[in-house]
Amino acid sequence: xxxxxxxxxxxxxxxxxxxxxxxxxxxALVIHGGAGVIRTSMTAEIEADVRKALRKALEAGYARLxxxxxxxxxxxxxxxxxxxxxxxxAGKGAVFAHDGRNKLDASIMDGKTRKAGAIAGVETVRNxxxxxxxxxxxxxxxxxxxxxxxxxxxxxxxALVDPSYFRTERRWQQLQKALAAPENPQAxxxxxxxxxxxxxxxxxxxxxGSLAAGTSTGGMTNKRYDRIGDSPxxxxxxxxxxxxxxxxxxxxxxxxxxxxxxxxCMRAEMLKQPLAEAAxxxxxxxxxxxxxxxxxxxxxxxxxxxxxxxxxGMFRGWIGMDGEIHVAIYADEDDSAD
Amino acid sequence: xxxxxxxxxxxxxxxxxxxxxxxxxxxALVIHGGAGVIRTSMTAEIEADVRKALRKALEAGYARLxxxxxxxxxxxxxxxxxxxxxxxxAGKGAVFAHDGRNKLDASIMDGKTRKAGAIAGVETVRNxxxxxxxxxxxxxxxxxxxxxxxxxxxxxxxALVDPSYFRTERRWQQLQKALAAPENPQAxxxxxxxxxxxxxxxxxxxxxGSLAAGTSTGGMTNKRYDRIGDSPxxxxxxxxxxxxxxxxxxxxxxxxxxxxxxxxCMRAEMLKQPLAEAAxxxxxxxxxxxxxxxxxxxxxxxxxxxxxxxxxGMFRGWIGMDGEIHVAIYADEDDSAD
Numbered sequence: 001x002x003x004x005x006x007x008x009x010x011x012x013x014x015x016x017x018x019x020x021x022x023x024x025x026x027x028a029l030v031i032h033g034g035a036g037v038i039r040t041s042m043t044a045e046i047e048a049d050v051r052k053a054l055r056k057a058l059e060a061g062y063a064r065l066x067x068x069x070x071x072x073x074x075x076x077x078x079x080x081x082x083x084x085x086x087x088x089x090a091g092k093g094a095v096f097a098h099d100g101r102n103k104l105d106a107s108i109m110d111g112k113t114r115k116a117g118a119i120a121g122v123e124t125v126r127n128x129x130x131x132x133x134x135x136x137x138x139x140x141x142x143x144x145x146x147x148x149x150x151x152x153x154x155x156x157x158x159a160l161v162d163p164s165y166f167r168t169e170r171r172w173q174q175l176q177k178a179l180a181a182p183e184n185p186q187a188x189x190x191x192x193x194x195x196x197x198x199x200x201x202x203x204x205x206x207x208x209g210s211l212a213a214g215t216s217t218g219g220m221t222n223k224r225y226d227r228i229g230d231s232p233x234x235x236x237x238x239x240x241x242x243x244x245x246x247x248x249x250x251x252x253x254x255x256x257x258x259x260x261x262x263x264x265c266m267r268a269e270m271l272k273q274p275l276a277e278a279a280x281x282x283x284x285x286x287x288x289x290x291x292x293x294x295x296x297x298x299x300x301x302x303x304x305x306x307x308x309x310x311x312x313g314m315f316r317g318w319i320g321m322d323g324e325i326h327v328a329i330y331a332d333e334d335d336s337a338d
Numbered sequence: 339x340x341x342x343x344x345x346x347x348x349x350x351x352x353x354x355x356x357x358x359x360x361x362x363x364x365x366a367l368v369i370h371g372g373a374g375v376i377r378t379s380m381t382a383e384i385e386a387d388v389r390k391a392l393r394k395a396l397e398a399g400y401a402r403l404x405x406x407x408x409x410x411x412x413x414x415x416x417x418x419x420x421x422x423x424x425x426x427x428a429g430k431g432a433v434f435a436h437d438g439r440n441k442l443d444a445s446i447m448d449g450k451t452r453k454a455g456a457i458a459g460v461e462t463v464r465n466x467x468x469x470x471x472x473x474x475x476x477x478x479x480x481x482x483x484x485x486x487x488x489x490x491x492x493x494x495x496x497a498l499v500d501p502s503y504f505r506t507e508r509r510w511q512q513l514q515k516a517l518a519a520p521e522n523p524q525a526x527x528x529x530x531x532x533x534x535x536x537x538x539x540x541x542x543x544x545x546x547g548s549l550a551a552g553t554s555t556g557g558m559t560n561k562r563y564d565r566i567g568d569s570p571x572x573x574x575x576x577x578x579x580x581x582x583x584x585x586x587x588x589x590x591x592x593x594x595x596x597x598x599x600x601x602x603c604m605r606a607e608m609l610k611q612p613l614a615e616a617a618x619x620x621x622x623x624x625x626x627x628x629x630x631x632x633x634x635x636x637x638x639x640x641x642x643x644x645x646x647x648x649x650x651g652m653f654r655g656w657i658g659m660d661g662e663i664h665v666a667i668y669a670d671e672d673d674s675a676d
Contacts, residue, residue: 225486226486234595239597270604270605
């Protein structure tokens, strides 16, 4: 069905730093900068930039955790770093929609309270994750869209920018390529280093043992009709409860249909599967069985970390129970310290 | 936290026409016209109108099933009847948002393929459920919003109307009351017959044993900032797979946070709970534990029907294995034939 399916068998990889029990008060942080990396089109320069940015995001988030701040603060801090970096499809580096505009989505969820905030299709919010958090904390709603979400942003004192802030030359060229091949609704950009997803996300476990999850994206290059993907859909792209946190990155439609993030947590909880096994099933079996692909990061309240994906690579990083920064891009460097 | 919570203990009711095995090829249909009914403010006239409309919707959907058409057709047919009736908060009878406009949401899911379609915030689509279905069947996307969704509607030949079509006097007065009490974000309309939710939904089991689910709503009176509720969120307000279909109606934010529809199906599947028990837990225990309320309808591939809710009443109807039309409003008339 998809010419991307051939990747699954060869690249299905599972990172499972299986948590022993959550070392007392020991925090953890996991981030991703999107699946869909194509090895042959990466340059040494992009690789170096991405690794540097992932490290910076981990440092920003982990500092919050070490200072005793809640998991939500670490998630927000890490994602803001990635949103501000043009190498990722979120915030500054968001891809262009069909109409030549950048429409950003994000969501955040607090595992302890299961409170959540999400926004879809905003064009003037510098850091969508901060708006998602404001929706969670300052409104009676969970999900806001478009101009209404922007009105709420203004009233909440969230930093706004002119839409031109999101115009980067590389993303613009990706749209032009996609427009030149309109028969492909996925707008795969071929020789470019990025396919249709470069979403960013973060998961944190704080010293008190609480989890949080967040995801932010520019969506899909050449998306039309104010399409909403999985990133702002609680249960699909983002989910956290007291035991489990997930942020997904992939072909969003399949993540919505499989309620991917929630499915991973429910399998672990109800089937008593190890989190890594639950994530492996949803990402590398269930979603591909429908024709989709992508990856996810997963963090358990016991410190378990998993990051399955079925693409060439997934930008990712983590600081687990060893307290060390780990950064990886390709499948074959799993579990390696950077 | 909410003065509505006192209702939960007294009105928690469960309808469980426990399915024996799905009688061979026997179809089933379940519908709702929203929870949030307040008995003391209902009139005999509204009651009669609502029962008549529920019956008409059941007849429209069941005719499709008897003719051997797929579950999706029955769901669509039943919901269109309810959308066209001003007594329900969907389509014609949609409530008003804060800005005096009607913004409609809907979603549909095919249990057999887990394909889904959803739209949020449309103002000119006569039957939002038909647009949700078109998104599922004619686009590569699952969820569209606002003007983009309307552009897709135009291109897909979906019937459009002038926004004034949705202007009904009773809903307008509900908004005026809500605006006069702005401190209440839920915009409970007090003495009116309807609280904040009057969403409609339908579930069908066709002769081939496939399930489908759909939900349509005008959302919450006085909603702001282009708020999206649970109805168009796959996993929250609507979900269907090969074993289980759910359509929810309630205080949407809590249904998103608990991923309510998907949670019900996962509990039944993974914990091997009877569907009615799984639904009872999510609707009458988990959601109220967070401060939310509402109801849901549930249909299993074996013909099991459940319709738990924790409000005074929930407009609902079903045709189960007995082939008879059942219609009910209040908790104490569960299981009664009309």
